[in-house]
Amino acid sequence: MLKLKLNHKDDLFKFILSIFVFGIILIFFTVVTVILYYSYPAVSRFGIAFLWTKEWNPPKEIFGAATFIAGTFMVTIIALIFAIPLSLGIGIFLEEYCPKFLKGFFTIIIELLAGIPSVVFGVWGVLTIVPWLRKYIEPFFKSHFSFIPFLQVTENIGYGILAASIVVAFMVVPIIASITKDSLAAVPKITKDGALAMGATRLDVIKDISLPFSYRGIYGGIILGFGRAVGETIAVVLLIGNQAIIPKSIFGVGYTISAVLANTFTFAVISPIYASSEVELALILLLVSLIVNIIGRNVLQKVIGGKLSRAQFGGG
């Protein structure tokens, strides 16, 4: 009797839990469906040209995503250019050189860094990176490197693609660094010992054994970092300058997909085609991040067996 009762409770509990799980799956498909449904008017009106049309003119109802796509990819690529070497360096140091008693401490700091809300990063960027760029970096580039394309300074206000990229880079570093560390940790000790026993230095071991062994994992980490950078919103809104133009320089202002959505979607609902165009922007972002995450996870699962900590998927 008692056993039956317990079993009954167990079944009920299991049933409730499965509703939760089913619910979250439903939410995922609802998101995809709603985005597809509401973007349809814009997709059918502007077609594929939406992707390379530069004009974004709500009063004339002409909408093209080119400026936002350009801004998004510039911020993402520049952020990764900063973040990748820094993260690899940190990951390699932590796994190969760091004394044991410090390793745990540094790892915690990196995980904490991943947990800082992005708006806090954005505020920090406005208070430090923007004035630093305005006072030192931009004048320096203006007087020395103005002949190099993409490095010209026109406005010298500190805000722009570079400011956003630097801050996004710091948000991506914990992801790539901790995955690099875990991938290197998965290299068998006996293989590293084998190289050391041949007279290899630690640098030889890293270069010839550890990195070739773990490049897949590191590659996966970079892809996840890319995913994070592509979707990063609030910090970018605060730093990028928010103008729908294709930046001609990394010091120029611009706009990203996520930033324009955050800034204008609430007004866009006044016009169905304006709203639909913005939803189409969301669709582009959704597809890019889904693809990037699927690729990144697949690559990683093969290497470290899918054991991913919070830092590797920090909130955004």
Next chain:
Amino acid sequence: MTDINKNNIDNITENNKDEIKIEVKNLNFNYGDYHLLKDINLFFKKNSVCTILGPSGCGKSSFLRTLNRMNDYTEGSKLTGEVLLDGKNIYSKSVDVVELRRNVGMVFQSPNPFPKTIFENVAFGLKIHGIKNKQFIEERVEKCLKYAGLFDEVKDKLHKNAFSLSGGQQQRLCIARAIATNPSVLLMDEPTAYLDPAATATILDLIADFKKFYTIIIVSHNIQQAGRISDYSGFFLDGELIEFSKSGDFFTRPKDKRTENFITNRF
């Protein structure tokens, strides 16, 4: 880079057979609070095979790793005493660890090929030690693979990944890799532990053949194997060297009761 270009492999020097190659004096090794090796004294003669026996955890592997300073990387460890290789203490400040390890090769418990091609695995040590002459490298790789009895099996796939080989082939590849830098000492840490009987027999034949060129020190827990292939045998227990003598005496007339217990399988 002193000896790497010479082909000692071809010039067998049997004349100095009784010379001492390695002498270990008052060696103590601590890891944290553990006194892992306690006052070890012994010597290894040139071109001999010596097996270090003992139950798991007796310190035999740790001992082997002190002979090419692999313990250098063990955080929180401390070593006192001397290891004289050709009369020079390998722990003295003037010793170049890279050159030491070129001269003292090591083969591990389980095959540990590098994530590279078969060719690159064998050429690894040569490249590490700054050898760039392509023809020399190619000849040396072929020669070492032949000595390790692997060449015929891999000659058509030298540029395939080393992981495509079987376990026994991988271990012979690791042996070829270890001898490529022309060492005078080979350390082997239970080199047949994970191999099937046929692959084990191949490796043991190699070892018997190799003592013409190298001083070989093997760590093992396999008593029969040790009796078959080694000239000298030593027995470790709880970090102490209990007994060390010619294999003939060691197995037939052990001096210490504990050695006798071990070789008659009472541990």
